[in-house]
Amino acid sequence: MNRKIQLGIWSALVTLVLISLPSIFHYAQQLVGKSVIDQENFSWQMERTYENLSATVLNPIDLEKASQEIPVTKEEIEEYRNLYGTLSEQLSNIQEQYAERIANAKAENNETLLLALVKERDTKLEDIQQNFESDEHVEDKILKQKARQLALYEEEKRNRRTNNLPISYDLVNIDTGERFKKGNIGAAAAYKKKFNEANGYLKAESFMDDVNNNGFSWYEGDAAVNISHDDFNSISNKPQFFEGTVIVPKEALASGGLYEESQAFTRGKYSMYAFWVVGILALVALLTVVRFRREWVLFSRFTPVYARLRIDFKAAILLLTVLVLGTYIQSEIYRSLNQFTYFTLGTAGNMIVSFLLFGVLFTALLAFQVVHLIEQLRQPGYAEQAWRESYTASFLQNVVGMFSNRTVGIQLFILLIGFFLAGVGFVGLFLGGFTFLIYVACVFFLGLPVLFLFASRGAYLNRILSATDAMAAGYYTEAIPVKGRSPLAKHAANLNNLREGVRVSINEQAKSERLKTELITNVSHDLRTPLTSIITYTDLLKDETLSAEERAKYVAILDQKSQRLKTLIEDLFEVSKMASGNLEITKQRVDLNQLMHQALAEHAEDFAESNLDVRITLPEVPIFVMVDGQKWWRVLDNLLINALKYSLPGTRVYVNLQKVGTQARITVKNIAKYEIGDNTDELFERFKRGDESRQTEGSGLGLAIAQSIVELHGGKMDVEVDGDLFKVTVEIAAG
Template identity: 55%
Template sequence: MKSKFMLFVWAALVTIVLIGSLSFARQGIGLITEDFASSNDISWRIEEFYEYIGPAILNPIDKEEAMKKITVTDSEIEEHRTRYGTLADQLSNIHDQYASRIADAKDNGNEDLLTTLVEERNKKLEDIKKNFESDAHVEAKIRKAKERVLEQYLNEIKMNSFSLPIAYTLTDVDTGETYTFGDTYASSIYKKEFNASNGYLKAYSLPDRHVRGDWSSISYDDSEVYVTDEDILNMANPVKLFEGEVIIPKTVIGKGGELYSQYKDFNRGKSMTFAFYLIGLLALGALLTVAKFQKEWVTETAFANWYSGVKVDAKIALLFATSFILLGYVESHSNLHNFFMYQSLGRWGVWLTSFIVGGVIVTAFLAFQLVNIIERWKQIGVFEADLKNSYTAQFFKALQEMFLNRSIGVQSFILLIGFFLAGIGFVFAAMNPFLVVVYVFCVVFFALPVLYIFIKRSAYLNRILKATEAMAAGRLNEDIKVEGSSPLAQHAKNLNNLREGVRVSMSEQAKSERLKTELITNVSHDLRTPLTSIITYTDLLKDETLDAEERAKYVDILDKKSQRLKTLIEDLFEVSKMASGNLELNKQRVDLTQLLQQALAEHAEEIAESGLDFRTTFPETPFIAYVDGQRWWRVLDNLIVNAVKYSLSGTRVYITLRKMGDNAEFVVKNITKYELGENVDELFERFKRADTARHTDGSGLGLAIAQSIVDMHNGQMKIELDGDLFKVTVTVPAG
């Protein structure tokens, strides 16, 4: 709980520092020197004053003179004349417009309305005819409409009111005429002088923005004409130059003045902004001293454990999103002066909420993300594993696997592109009717054939799935019909092969039952033989006439047979444990070279007596693998004992230990004493021996035990037979 609290305190301090730093970088220096008169709120009002004092007061356009400058072009006359079609079209339209209304007036006997409608219709018909008969008639109509629009525009300019109580004394440089408003000798917060050295005031007869070609704020369209920019500029007066001065009296910011409240807001915002900068400095000091960031605030949380399982590309996306949110928040809240100028109790609540949600929480989460990434980067192999397990890697892997069967991949890709283009084409066709023809052509000659093939393949796939269900239920009588040479047809062939494999498996199962029977027989034989000997010699020992030498001989035989029986039972129990999975491995780092040397030394006497020539090859340096040393020694011991027992006397036995890629490989090669059958896999079966007469010592479980131990180590054991050459290869992951 304390870690979470400290993390959020740290995040709050960081957010304050970020907002304060960006705000100071943008407006801090300017705010130190800025006064109320140079603030943005006042500046744009002053610019507005200079823009409109010319058109409204100093250099207004004379309406009568402006109307004389109106021009009407031949193209305007022609456009006005034919705007609604030919003469016949327009006359027909007028007749149609009045026909039903005149008929209704006749039917209702309303003579006054009938007369009015007929006169109105005839007047319009006559006007249309004159339009096509006389250019002067059309020109007069256009000119009158333009006069109406231009008069409206000039009235709008003159009605513009200044939003500042500005005093001025300005004199026309050419005529000497002076314009005065207010007391320009009063104490002021803003003052600007215009003269030859400072520059004269240029008074335009149009707003400055219109002189620059910005007509976006003007609406001078009419139902009959369109007033062009040229029409507006033609009525402008020449620019006049004025000297004098313009001031904003100081009284406007005094108590009761027109700008008093704005002045108070400006100074309050300025003071509170600098107070925030001071808080930011204190926050920075705290971050460098008492509130230094500690990674334990992040790592020792339950959320950290959950977040570690999130895919790395999702983390990166979240990191960018969080960073942009924080940058956006700091950006939107960095204009502290304006905020403090216009803040209210309600706005303070909104600011505090956004500070906690958009600032503190986002900053804390961003810190959490960065620490998580850095910590996982430090762990060897973890970040690489995260990249391999990412959504992006899985997507590209899936995309690659999509083309394992290139035909299916290409067809699926074309199908996806086709559907995508069909959607795009539909949108464009809806936007442009001309493209409908192209779209229909593509649908008929491309989309529909592709759709037909897709449906046909889907139907074939469903038939294959139904046949697969029948195979899973054990109904193996019918083959799946192979149609064509598509990937689905090849899949049907593979399923047919699988069905045949199931039949072979059933044959193998019968073989397994036979081996089980042989197993029981062999177990019974190998256990009964020593047990029979024990019983026989026990009975002989009961003879009191035996001398000491014979008695000792019988006791020695009993001891050997008992040890033989003990070995059989212990090996049988160990194999059973391995088969049931109840045997646990104690894996550790083991030097395989040393372990092999120990196993050979254990049987040095037996090897010397066997008459066999053992040739060994193994690394001169330690060869480390992660195995259960005791169990792996048993594998080596069993294979060496097997070679000693069943190798032809006088031959060589080759034992090799080497590294093959990431695996350790142990190989034993010898010439067999007994003739082996072709099916060497049965040698892995329990109680199977090369000595089929079962005259040799041993349990017949050596290879079975070795196989089980190798399997438990995720290794492989393989037997190869070439005539009398017997070869066992054991591989296990090295590390």
Template identity: 45%
Template sequence: MKKRLFLTLFLIFLAALGVWSFLIKGQYFIGQNYFDSHDIANEQEYFLQGLKEYVLDPVDFEKAESAIQVNDDEIMYYREYYGSLEKQLANIQAQYESAVTGEETVTETETTQEEKTAEVAEEKTDTAPATSEAQRLQQERDQKLAEVRRNFESDEVVKEKILAIKKQALAKYKVEYEQRARQFKEQYSYFTYRLTNEAGEVYEKKSPEKVAHRIQFKKGDELYTEGHRTIYLNDYIADGAGIRNTYIDVSSEEQLFTGEVSLLKSAMDETGFAESYNIFTLQKWVLYTLWIISLVAISLLATILKPSRELFSAVPELEVKFHRLPLDMRLVIPMITGLLAYSFIESFPYRIESQAYFIYRSEYYLNFEEIVLFLFGFAFTAVAIVTAVWVYDAVKREGLSAENSIFIRLVEATREAFLNKSIGQQTVAMFIVFFLAGLGFAGVLLQPALLLIYAPLFMFVLLPVLSVYIKRMGYLNRVMQKTEDMAAGRLTTAIEVKGKSPIAKHAENLNALRQGVELSMRERAKSERLKTELITNVSHDLRTPLTSIITYTDLLKNPDLPEEERMKYVDILDKKSARLKTLIEDLFEVSKMASGNIEILKQRVDLAQMLQQTVVEHEEDFTAAGLDLRVTIHEQPIYAYVDGQKWWRVVDNLLVNARKYSLEGTRVYVSLRVVAGVAELAVKNIAKYELGGNVEELTERFKRADTSRHTEGSGLGLAIAQSIVDLHGGSLVIDVDGDLFKVIVKVNIG
């Protein structure tokens, strides 16, 4: 299966090479020969252009000379090229002034057209030999002054001078033109021709050699000459001559030629045509071979192999690994490899051309580089096809899911980087600074002069930013080390908070977390201790009445027990059973309240009246206990939405707790008032027992001020009261000042 897949992909690759090469090069090689190629066509075009310019329609220089014209603008431009008449006369006077007086030699300043045409002027003027150098210079000056004046006095004088300059330039052009004509005839000696114009004039060049190629010009497809030519003389006139419009229009009639132009066979042997002809032939047969192979490959694919979807699953382990990649990577792989494969296939026809050239010139058939490129081209094509099929099949079966794509991850990571805007902005800023620093360093390497700009920026921008970055990283490492210590349970010292950076803020948060962990650990230790005490206290409180019940039950089993004793034991059993029942009921009730599995039915209740009724019920008990109960109700009525039965339990438990644990002969103060919209119930008494420091623990279950547990309390009174108050959204606070015990209960009124 794998071999079949490999063969299929290789045939597809060969078919792609052949089809693409045919599309690009087919029109140049199918049914074409060398003489239809660009090389020979360009060479023929160059020859025909030269033939028209130098043979069929050469320049008529007599007509060109007669076509030279001078207009008024040219005359004015020549005349004033060096300024006005006064300026030119003054310049000439200045040039000769010192020489004429015999002081110094002539100093060159500005030159005029007269100096350019001095030889012409000397030929036209008969000058007697000067008796001295000063007289000669004075005579020369006068001639120039006279010449300038004539320029401004007569247009004909100026016109003659311009004509003389243009004719001289045309003569130079003629010499160069004739030289180019000779070079053309020598260069294209391997071309012959026989052409006839409409007037019957024959232009012919014969040769006894055999002809390799002919170009026919028939009626309707004649070779023609334009019949109009412009000769530009700019390059043949010296600068500063004061001439413009330096071109000549030479008009002639357009001519049509019929006949033929032939390329001699010797050109294929003795010139560069031989090499290009052989290379063209080699390219042609290589491409023909490739196209035949491509047709065979397409035929095999269509008739025998017939690729199917199952064929591309011949390597299931690779396909499974491929589908584990992120979505964008699965899409990018066929795209990138496809582009690389296309670049190789697209360049293949041109590589055939270059290889044909090297094979012909160097006599080698294929080099190692081409083999490697061919293998890479096949590999890229194979990977592109297989992965594209896998992606298409996955999309068709499951659709597109970008959840695990690298792009989505990057977007999410970028968004998370800016959850703290300060960190995101600082990261971007440092990235830009470091990027520009690297770019600047590369620029300095390429252009050392940029160091003058880069050095100050390096000192005052990059180094401070780098310093801040290193300090922040060091601080972050210290914070991370402390965090590891915290994670390991080593809550030794707090993390140092430095500055106001995001890392410093993170250190503050970690310190707060550390404090929370320490508090949690203390609470946990406290909870474990209280749990142990709870088990101990429950065991003690339940075992005491239970032991009595068991003991007196055994005593009652004695048949000889007197009736009086029996009744006494029964009474004790009744009290102990009631005691045990009360403990169990209180424990069950406080457990339900702590777990939240209890319902409260709130009603509008007068708290003042409830307190009064409860106090009346306990007055005799307080008197019997030797306590003076003082009740103060500041306002009446005081309404609140509470569960009446359960709130009565709160008040009752507080009064019972005060009665049981108050020192005999002392006063118990109970007060009810409204403070800032809240009903406040306070119970104050002098404790009978030493309370110790942890008064908050008195609201825990089975916690009693009587640590020796000689009293009859269950230790659940304050715990039940605390739970009921919590269920009503109120608060119960215990405060101890020496032996003064105070409980304050608050609940919203309404």
């Protein structure tokens, strides 16, 4: 047999057991050995019969007398008088009601209708006027309306007697001795009750419980008038007490409404007996021939889909399945007797559909989930892995992550609570009264500010996201506005810093590419110039007709150009070693003042030949520094050579050495012969010269080498340009 069919049969039997067996405990005491007379519905009908008997036969009111005694209070008069507004409002309303109709009658020259409308209007106006002038006039109208309602109630009360159970009675008023009798109480009785001192007397009141508790709710006439519970109490007779016997004859069970009710009860009772037997047989079958087998659900085509679901989602589906199945079983237990009692084809159809849909299907679904969940939980490590991958664990991690930035977490939490309370308050809005005022106050002083904050932060977040997208697309022109001190503002500031860093990085990269290109160009030019001369003069020396004097001249030029090429290559290697950090330095205590004297003396003749006036300011005392003397000589030599090469002839060169605090400061200032420009940082670049035409001698590495040596000694070297004034400042720790 197909596994699905077997599972369906098993689920049907389980559903039958779950409904039938609990219904035994629920209905056995009510049904076994009982008749329709023993049911709660019969007891309720008898109570209603006693109430109607009391109000219509045993202790009725005098309708005419009661109609005159109905009270009318001041509050009722005022309520009636002002129901439709003030006097002026009511008069104006009547005038408006008749104005158009009277105008139409005049236009049609219908004198009869016109007179009738005017008379009707004036009568109503006069009645309204009297309502506000005379309490007696209003009281008389209210009294008549209440009397009419009382008459309607008495008529309804008499009509209800047709719905009473067929009873016979013999009752005596214990105070007056008045006797009331109907039928033969000695006849065979299906139900019999004696009222006496031991069992309790029958209490007869003038009105039934529906009036005693709530007042009379069905009325005609003016909506402002309603006969109330207090009104009934004021006109009700004093309760009377009776002793005697009341029976329901057995013959009442042979025909009429009670007979039909008895037959329906009997049919329902025996149907329940049969249902219980079916349930017991189903239980026996489940324990013997239709035992559950795991393979019915383990090899379902839904198994791979179910296996991929997260464990808390599985738990939610399982809980929902249990709730639906439990609700269905509970409702069927409580409805089963009524369904069997009033059984029809429609009832049978509904029972079968609900049994298959909510019973069999959800029982099979429950079995599928339980078996698969157990199988998965048996796998080693599944529970831990399933928990890590669950929505619940992810949610808890997100909550912890939300509060990792406490400010953001608290703000989100406040917004969540605010919207939750807004929903609760919206429900309170429909309760009216004081809750409405509280809700309005919360909306204006809590809800709207929270909503404003939420909209503001949301708009700000969108601006940040848009700016971030622009940055990702490569646009760095506009900074994100930083508003307030919120986490979003801090994030915007961080993005601005990142934007500025990226912009600077791009600019530096562009500058680096440009300088790299210039470096290759400059190196190629500076190396090619002496190399070209060497090749040229070498070719010239191959001429055998050259004189000794010309040959000596060419050899001298070759020597000069070879030395120039050697200097370029050595300088290039040296600056490369400095840039890579491979240059070794040996520090010793050196008198910087003496070293400066030596450097200046070395180049004194060169400055004189270049028509430069050197102004030297040196201290009279030694200034000691911990440096590599040979390397530091190179620094001073390069600074003086740079001034010598690029100073405007006929100008002054200022050389200054002084001690400033703990630092030794060297300053060299001169007037440049070439236009330098504003970008002084590039002067430290390799092969960069003051003359862009590169006509002067030198490698263009002088300042780059000097700066590298200074930085290797922990010093600092700066260049300042003010127009044509060129100033180099070197600082190093003295000691």
